[in-house]
Amino acid sequence: MTANTVSSNSMDGYPLTLTSIVERAERFHADRDVVSRRPSGAIARTTFGACAGRARRLAGALAQIGVRDGDPVATLLWNQSEHLELYFAVPAMGAVIHTLNPRLFPEELAYIVDDADDHVIVVDESLLDVFESFRADRDFTHVIVVTHTGEAPAGTLDYETLLAGAEPVEWPSLDENHAAAMCYTSGTTGRPKGVAYSHRALALHSLVAALPDQLAVSARDTVLPVVPMFHANAWGLPYAAALAGARLVLPGPRLDASSVLDLCADERVTMAAGVPTVWMEMLAALDAGPGKWNLSELDRLIVGGAAVPRSMFEGFDRHGLTVIQAWGMTETAPLGAVCRATARLDEGERDEQYGYRTRQGVASPFFDIRARDDNGELIAWDDAAIGELEVRGPWVAAAYHGGRGADSFTADGWFRTGDVVRIDPHGCIRICDRSKDLVKSGGEWISSVDLENQLMSHSAIAQAAVIAMPDDRWGERPLAVVVLRDGGQATADELRTHLAHEFARWQLPDRFEFVSAIPCTATGKFKKSELRNLFTTP
Incomplete structure (x- = not known):
């Protein structure tokens, strides 16, 4: 009797693209709020449906001015609804959104723009001074300005006028491995390096980020990404919120503690995400004015970018707020690990609970980890041996833009993070240091x-x-x-x-x-x- 074998799969080869997330937001979550705080402090309200519809017109407008498949479109914007529209439109039309950090020095911005070969840029009018600081000798064919108080400067295009004169487009079919977005590293160990993310990488990242034991984004959430949209895809939160149908609150440029707390209270935020320096200031404000803000809806604060001291966990616990530490890098799109206390710790001692929560967490699904010591040997997962963390996965970079930094990648396809870690028997990471800072x-x-x-x-x-x-x-x-x-x-x-x-x-x-x-x-x-x-x- 001959064995009946299965020689090929019978599943649909459905492409994993950001276009599906944009269309889902438009079709299923059209009425979900997108709230933006303008540089003036005024609150602007729209919806995912409106943003997705405007994204179709924006894509038509960009095509009219010459943006083609694979072209980078640079942004110099805050966390604002127009930035979300670009997050939707640029990848879905087949171009590549390249977010620029306005807090960098002019010479750094000039280098990044040249390295990415940016020729079209969208700038918020409040950042025109920043733009002018590096514009000289840059060959921009089109500068598009998002205005709030007046007309776009001479020689530039007005964002709203551009949209008003464009026809909405139907999204093209795209290969899931097509580049969708590009971010640059912080350049702490040399020149900043570009990381180009594929549609597949960001689609899978969005799915995993929304899982319950990851960032747990659901339709019942109101998400406040304090982390900027120009930094590592705002940790994937705009796409995860659009996928799940969560309300999205975009804070604009005002990130001082009182402004963030006001937004959390006024918009009934359930989840906020940012770096420790933001939350340290927020904790000081809460300690100075206990009871000033109604944060009863605020379920969790996601913290990443640097190690979180125990004192910060304890401080927010006093106010009934839960800090959850996550770890990632620009090269990992960025989510790599999340530290959520396990069920076995629910009845554990206080010191044991805090000892665990201060770790960087367990690797996210489909995200592989290992670490090597100074001799190049893989370390044991015994929470004693230390080594440099290496990672791989579907949203981990395999190379930098232009082939730079090739020594950061191993011959067998792992990325060397530069983080020195211990790993416990359950796979929970503790970062001891950056290799250069030990x-x-x-x-x-x-x-x-x-x-x-x-x-x-x-x-x-x-x-x-x-x-x-x-x-x-x-x-x-x-x-x-x-x-x-x-x-x-x-x-x-x-x-x-x-x-x-x-x-x-x-x-x-x-x-x-x-x-x-x-x-x-x-x-x-x-x-x-x-x-x-x-x-x-x-």
Whole structure:
């Protein structure tokens, strides 16, 4: 008797494209709110249906001015409804949306625009000064301006006028591996590098982000991406919200604590997402004005971009707000891991619960992890061995735009993240440091992240960064740079004593420097390279 084998699948080869998400928002979630706060502070209200409809006209307008399949369309915009329309229109028409970070220096923006070969750009009128700072010698064929208070400047196109004169388009059929969007890395280890995301990558990322044990985006949510839409796809939240039918609240340029809290209260936000510096300021505002804001609907704060100290978890817990840590990178579109406490910890001890929540979490579905030590050997998942994290998956970059940074990718297809980690037996990641920020003293590693988190648990400390300093005897020694809270007082000896409860004597910083502010990158991370330059003795 001959075995009956299955030689091929019988499933539809349906392409995984962002077009399907745009059409779903238009068809099934047309009445769901999209709320934007303008630079003036005024609130503008529209819907997913209206944004999707305008996206069809926008695509027609872009085609009329010469945007073709595969062309980049740059944006210099805040989190605003027009940016969402571009998130929809540009990929769905077959072009590539390239978001620019207005907080970068002009020379960085000029380099990125040249590297991406941008010729069409959409600019919010409040960012025209930023645009002019790098426009010189750039060959822009069209500059489109989103106006709020007046007319578009001479020589530019007005966004609304452009849409009004265009016919809506039918979306073309696209290959799921077609490029859809491009973001650039922060450039902390050299020139920024471009990452081009495929439709397939972003469609799968949106599906996974919405899962219950990931970011858990549902139709019952009101989502506030404090993380900018010009940074790593706003962590995929605009697409996940459109897919699930969640209300979307876009905060514009006002990201101070009071403005964010006002939006959370007024719009009954259930989930907000941003970097730790935003939430630290928000926590200080809540501590200073308890009961000022009604945050009864706010279910969770998603925090990523840097390690979260235990003190921040404890602080928000006092206000009945839950912080959930996530990890990712521009190269991972960006979601890579989420730390949600497991069922076994529900009845666990307080210290055990916080010890787990301060980790970066378990790898997302379809996202593979491993780590290698200094000898190139894979480390054991025993929560003791440390190594550089390597990842792969359907939304992980396989190369940088233009072939740069090839040494970041292994021969067998994994991406080297530069993050030094421990992994516990259940696969939960703890980032010990960036590889370049570890302190190697007398042949032993000291984690700057662990020292920083313990310092920020001190009641007088608002921010802390630890850097490696050259040392003739030990090779390197840690130096701590701290910012005191308003009214807070602490001496170097007091802080050293505070750290001694958790760290061995040889791990303690030799120096403490008290500063008014720690320099940050455009994405809110501590700029340790600048601190090293500042405190290294010539």
